[in-house]
Amino acid sequence: MTKTTFTPRVFSGIQPSGGLTLGNYLGAIKRFVDMQGPDFETIYCMVDLHAISTWQDPTDLAHNTRELCAGFIAAGIDPEKSILINQSQVPEHAQLGWIFNCVARMGWMQRMTQFKDKAGKNAQNVSLGLFGYPALMAADILVYHATHVPVGEDQKQHLELTRDIAAKFNHDYKVDFFPMTEPVIEGAATRVMSLRDGSKKMSKSDPSDASRINMTDDADTIAKKIRKAKTDPDALPSEADGLKDRPEARNLVNIYAALSDSSVDQVLAEVGGKQFGAFKPMLAELAVAKLSPISGEMARLMAEPDEIDRILSKGSLRAREITAPILRKTYDIVGMVGPV
Ligand code: AMP
Ligand code: TRP
Numbered sequence: 315m316t317k318t319t320f321t322p323r324v325f326s327g328i329q330p331s332g333g334l335t336l337g338n339y340l341g342a343i344k345r346f347v348d349m350q351g352p353d354f355e356t357i358y359c360m361v362d363l364h365a366i367s368t369w370q371d372p373t374d375l376a377h378n379t380r381e382l383c384a385g386f387i388a389a390g391i392d393p394e395k396s397i398l399i400n401q402s403q404v405p406e407h408a409q410l411g412w413i414f415n416c417v418a419r420m421g422w423m424q425r426m427t428q429f430k431d432k433a434g435k436n437a438q439n440v441s442l443g444l445f446g447y448p449a450l451m452a453a454d455i456l457v458y459h460a461t462h463v464p465v466g467e468d469q470k471q472h473l474e475l476t477r478d479i480a481a482k483f484n485h486d487y488k489v490d491f492f493p494m495t496e497p498v499i500e501g502a503a504t505r506v507m508s509l510r511d512g513s514k515k516m517s518k519s520d521p522s523d524a525s526r527i528n529m530t531d532d533a534d535t536i537a538k539k540i541r542k543a544k545t546d547p548d549a550l551p552s553e554a555d556g557l558k559d560r561p562e563a564r565n566l567v568n569i570y571a572a573l574s575d576s577s578v579d580q581v582l583a584e585v586g587g588k589q590f591g592a593f594k595p596m597l598a599e600l601a602v603a604k605l606s607p608i609s610g611e612m613a614r615l616m617a618e619p620d621e622i623d624r625i626l627s628k629g630s631l632r633a634r635e636i637t638a639p640i641l642r643k644t645y646d647i648v649g650m651v652g653p654v
Pocket of ligand 1 (some may be wrong): 327328337338339340341364383464465466467468469503504505506507516517518573
């Protein structure tokens with residue numbers, strides 16, 4: 315079989331299940347912005363169908379979807395250069411998701427650590443959607459034949475499953491139809507940790523607001539959270555090796571490096587030897603300088619929700635020009651009789 319070549323295409327998504335955090339920004343959105351340009355077609359998605367795998371109040375879901383869209387645009391995603399959509403407006407995601415429910419195996423899904431973490435001891439009581447979540451995620455990506463997916467470290471296992479689903483589909487139907495998507499997990503902040511506990515991921519669902527920086531926090535709140543962030547009593551090292559076994563110190567240095575577009579080594583060359591009492595104000599100043607313009611622009615965009623809705627419906631029309639033919643071809647491969 316001759317190998318198909320696929321158009322270089324980027325897809326990624328974020329759940330509109332709460333506010334955006336610094337983890338989402340550094341691990342995902344900032345990198346979505348970097349990937350816009352002549353090398354790739356870029357499609358970015360608010361995954362509202364995924365969000366309802368855990369309960370979402372309808373009013374909050376609509377608000378969070380628009381706010382996430384505002385966050386994307388405020389951070390530098392240009393709706394002319396990239397396709398911006400909410401998942402439910404492009405029905406082919408859910409349609410391909412069903413096909414993939416029939417490709418993925420129970421055993422594969424049972425191994426997903428995100429499911430195990432989210433279900434906890436409550437596994438009998440969570441939704442079926444939470445269990446099937448990664449098959450829909452594979453459909454999000456493969457319904458575009460996307461070749462590259464920028465995400466944070468926590469999504470790595472889901473992207474491996476996406477490749478397994480593509481490979482099994484191609485194998486079972488003897489086709490070379492779905493690409494082997496590449497995860498793009500790069501940069502200094504692929505896993506931003508909680509400010510209160512360096513062993514836990516910074517997350518919008520952490521009960522402690524002090525554990526995270528929200529994209530909507532004002533300058534004083536950002537500075538206060540950084541000042542109160544957990545650290546250790548030692549000075550900063552001059553080399554990355556010295557951050558081993560110092561998770562909180564490493565986290566703050568990673569955040570500084572990602573916000574300033576430099577490497578951990580470059581940051582330590584500058585701040586090595588300083589105490590946290592001196593480093594934290596530098597970090598707070600940098601964070602405020604980078605994040606305030608974004609939160610200001612988000613607030614401005616949120617004052618015109620109709621404009622956001624127009625961007626999303628226009629995006630979905632562009633998206634469907636890609637997804638409808640790929641879904642139709644998938645149905646043909648599977649043997650679904652189509653319209654004449
Ligand atoms: P979620 O908020 O779970 O929908 O995540 C959306 C994107 O943000 C995914 O690409 C995640 O990997 C990324 N992300 C979420 N939290 C973090 C974090 N603490 N550090 C780095 N990336 C993150
Ligand atoms: N599972 C991702 C998260 O929670 C969100 C997501 C859904 C996604 N579909 C995707 C990310 C497709 C990348 C590509 O972070």
